[in-house]
Amino acid sequence: MSPTPLTPQSDQHAEQPEHAERPRPRVEELRAAAEAGAGPGAVWAIGDRDGTLAGSGPPQTPFEADGLGPVLALWPVIGTLVAEGALSLHTPLSGYCDEATGGATAHHLLTHAADHGSCATLGGIAEHLTGHLLADLAATRVWHPLGMLRTALTGSGRVHSTVEDLSRFLRHLLAGPDQPLTRAWIAESLRIRTGEITPARGLLWHPAPGTDRRQDTWTHHGPGGADLWVSPRQDRWALLLAPTADAPVRAAFRAAAFA
DSSP: OOOOOOOOOSOTTTTSOSSOOOOOOOHHHHHHHHHHHHOTTOEEEEEETTEEEEESSOTTOOEEOTTOHIIIIIHHHHHHHHHTTSOOTTSBGGGTOTTOOSSOBHHHHHHHOOSHHHHHHHHHHHHHHHSSOHHHHHIIIIITTTTOTTOEEOTTSOEEEOHHHHHHHHHHHHSOOSOSSOHHHHHHHSSOOSTTOSSOOOSSOEEOTTOOTTTOOEEEEETTTEEEEEETTTTEEEEEEOTTOOHHHHHHHHHHHTO
16 A cells, blocks of 8 residues: 655644744743652753753753653654555554554554553564564664664553653654654644544643643643643743652643643
C-alpha cells in the first residue's frame, strides 16, 4: 500500500502571526507556583524558540522524566515514519503487522489513549517496520539530530533527560528546520483531531485544561508527575516535573508561564 504523505490542514496555527509579542515570564510567580505544592525539589523551566528564559536549577542536571516516554520517544518516531511514507495514520495497523488485530489505527491510538497498552502497540509497530528498538529509533532519528545527547530511554520504558535537552525538544516544536520532525507533523499533532468528542485531543497532545483555542496551549501529562506545555501562538514552552503536585498547582504554574 502507498500511504498518503501528511500535509498540514488549515487550523488555528495558520490563522495566526508567526508569533505574538512575548511578555517576560513572571519568574517569582512561577517559582512560587512550582514550590507551593510540589516542594523545593521540583524541576521547572520556561522558554521560547530561542532558549530557556528561567528555570529551577542547572540545565545539565540529569533527572528521570517519568511518564514522558510516549511524547519524547514514541510520538516523534511515529512522526518520522509518517513523513517518510512508511506508516499511514488511518490504515489499520493489522495491515503492517500480523500481530496487530482488529481495526485500530495509529490515529485512533494517538488520539484516544496514552496508556501503556496503546503505546506498546505503536512502539511494536515502529520496531517491526524498521527492525530497530524504539530507544534506538528515538536516539538516532530525533534526539541526536536535535543535540539531546543526555536523553536516554531505558529498557523499562523510563526516560532520563535534562532541562537543556527538553528545551531543545520543545524549541523544535515552536520553530526550526523541517527535520527531524516536519512542520506538518507538528501542526497536525497540535490541533483538535477528535471533532466534538470530549475531552478534545490532538496526537498525544491535548489542549491545556483551563485554556481556549485562541491561546493555542497544548500539554502532555505524564502519569509520573511530569508535564510539558507548548504554545506556538505565544512562542512559549514550559515544563514541570513534580510528582507530588496536584492539579491546582499545575494549573497555577501553567497560568503564570503563559500569562
